[in-house]
Amino acid sequence: MEVVKSFPVMEEFYTIQGEGSYSGRAAYFVRLGGCDVGCVWCDVKESWDAEKHPETPVAALLEKITATKTDFVVITGGEPAMYDLSYFVDELHKLGIEVAIETSGCYPLKGDIDWYCFSPKKFKAPVEDAYAKAKELKVVIFNKSDFQWAEDHAAKVNDACKLYLQPEWSKEAKMLPLIIDYVKENPQWRISLQTHKYMQIP
Template identity: 50%
Template sequence: MAVTVDSELLDGGRLLPLVEDFYTIQGEGFHAGKPAYFIRLGGCDVGCRWCDAKYTWNPKLYPPTDVRTVIDRATACPAQAIVITGGEPLLYPLDVLTRALRAKGLEIFLETSGSHPFSGVFDWVCLSPKRQQPPLEEAYGRADELKVIVESEADFEWAERNAARVSAKCRLYLQPEWSVAERMMPAMVEYAKANPRWNISIQTHKYMHIP
């Protein structure tokens, strides 16, 4: 059973279970290489066995933080873009946070599995669907980028099933699961060459040795 935060403790999204926030370079997908301020929220009920942020899964480890504190830190750095990630950030009401950031003139990017209803305003939505808890229908319509994690060649079929549900303008990415990246890359390269609407994403931040 997923561990959750009592909604009353969040005061309508004025408080959120903050794991960490920091300025770095986006490492994956369409915006790879872009400086961005990351806001990572605690709590996830998807439970990918290969997740590299399992420390985020239990939100009760992260006391609710006033979003004004996070907004002040984000706007004090040179970042022009904000990435809201997790965990699964759509577990929480994000309107207060995202509207305040938008009012500061910042671009807001969301990284989500799409398995919970949307809240908040975003300039870019990266949808990364998971088999064990597939996206809600609304997530496919909101996706600007579809990023499918590839562990084996069987995941190409899963990728196509999800690609068939996003809009024609959505950018498509295959990304190898880190522990099998070297083994899977040749098959991914050949698949993308045969199906050129797909792009390949790699976790460049791990090569740069940054968060």
């Protein structure tokens, strides 16, 4: 099997994780180009076409990552699970760096990821393996019907998976009060906010 040693990288940056379980933790983000899920409200649609982003060697990524003090890398997209991440993740582990992925779960994962953040989308069905691997289920709430949709997915994940509801940014003023009430009635859920946008950082 061919070892994948480069990826189309849209952007990479050292910042603070703004969402979910690791909110507030320093993290180096690697955003891969390429996605065929097609979320209408996606805020990084420029990531969809992989050919628009330069093939970047893993060695170059590692050089930039190790130039920071990070001990945590988040691989996101686009849809990062489209790619075989095994080599990249193994090299990060050799450096003592923890690795998370943010994925829609619509592709089988290739790579020994430490933290699997599963954010299913209505536009393309996830694979069954996503439910078993998920350590964090993060459902974006765009309208009221998404609450039941979130419960449908929560019923399939493993028992240790943490459950998060996150308002879609453009609908936050309308949806956040509903999410607050929902979580008070259903305390197995937690609220995830895009705190990086409040902090005005990437």
